[in-house]
Amino acid sequence: MANKVKQIHDFGQSIWLDFIDRKIIFSGELKRLVEEDGVRGVTSNPAIFEKAISSSADYDADITELSKSDKTDEEIFFGLAIADIxxxxxxxxxxxxxxxxxxxxxxxxxxxxxxxLDTEGTISQARELWKAVDKKNVMIKIPGTQPGLAAIREAISDGININVTLLFGLERYEAVTEAYISGLEQRAANGLPVNHIASVASFFLSRIDVLVDPLLDANGLGDLKGEVAIASAKKAYAIYKRVFSTDRWKILAEKGAVPQRLLWASTSSKNPAFKDTKYVEALIGPDTVNTIPMDTLEAFRDHGDPASRLEDDLDTATQVMEKIKAAGIDIDAITEQLEQEGIDKFNKPFQKLLEAIAEQKTKIS
Known part of the structure; x- marks a missing residue:
């Protein structure tokens, strides 16, 4: 029987794994996922590393070794993370x-x-991490916040591969495409090559429905539950196709530049009433990426339904967005709230991670 996860690639979408730790690397599990499931990339975030480092003894020896220097707890973390990456x-x-x-x-x-929310700090650290990993196939993740836009543009002009994370709204997504294109233009104007620079724009999905669905119920739109995030993603894809088909873009494409692909993130179903592969199935389509956690990957392998659906029912997607606007549901305010919550969701585990490293250091001092 054909592997259902691997079949997604037949429709032009790449599946990346939203997980990393040392066990999956050293056990051969990641290699197997690449070979058997067709996994074509890996994403990490502070929460993923917090879980990996805090719930395992795999990192204790390295923490011990790094603690012998005068490195800060954050520098120790990045030393661990860079080794895994x-x-x-x-x-x-x-x-x-x-x-x-x-x-x-x-x-x-x-x-x-x-x-x-720190433009200059982000630019500086993006450069440091890019240099420290020193691999052509690393992507540095930068949040698509307002202060992040200038950092994204600068990093792209430096020739750094960028994964723009924490995107929820369509207006901000389009601003991110502008940062990418203007960064490439700046690089080209400096006489530098723009080929072999890659970027993805990570659009977070299920969290949108978590916030919106209760409002739908309150406004008599319960039949739209679980549909707003998918409608938003389809509208984002329409923006992608428009932006990367302009004459302005074609000038860069002639120099070897490649479009900044949309990446679907937060695609595990948060509502137990929804099918656990809902957000994966609905958004399979060409020239996109979906990064999924292990349990969602295993669920899709077991009972997923691979087919190209991203460009189906585009009129319906427009109608969904119009209906919620007519009901007085402010999607812009919701996506702004989600961005703030998203920053917090990464800050807290990162702080917890630094505390775990500090605790480990005290055990060996």
């Missing part, structure tokens, strides 16, 4: 080298979540 990059390098070089095979490492 390098290993994963090497493991995914054959995917990076396939077919069109650089189409996939990326591993993402995020700047400190404490820098989410």
């Amino acid at each position: 390098k290993l994963a990059c090497d493991l995914l390098r054959p995917v990076y080298d396939q077919d069109v070089v650089g189409a996939d095979g990326y591993v993402s490492l995020e700047v400190s979540p404490f820098l989410a």
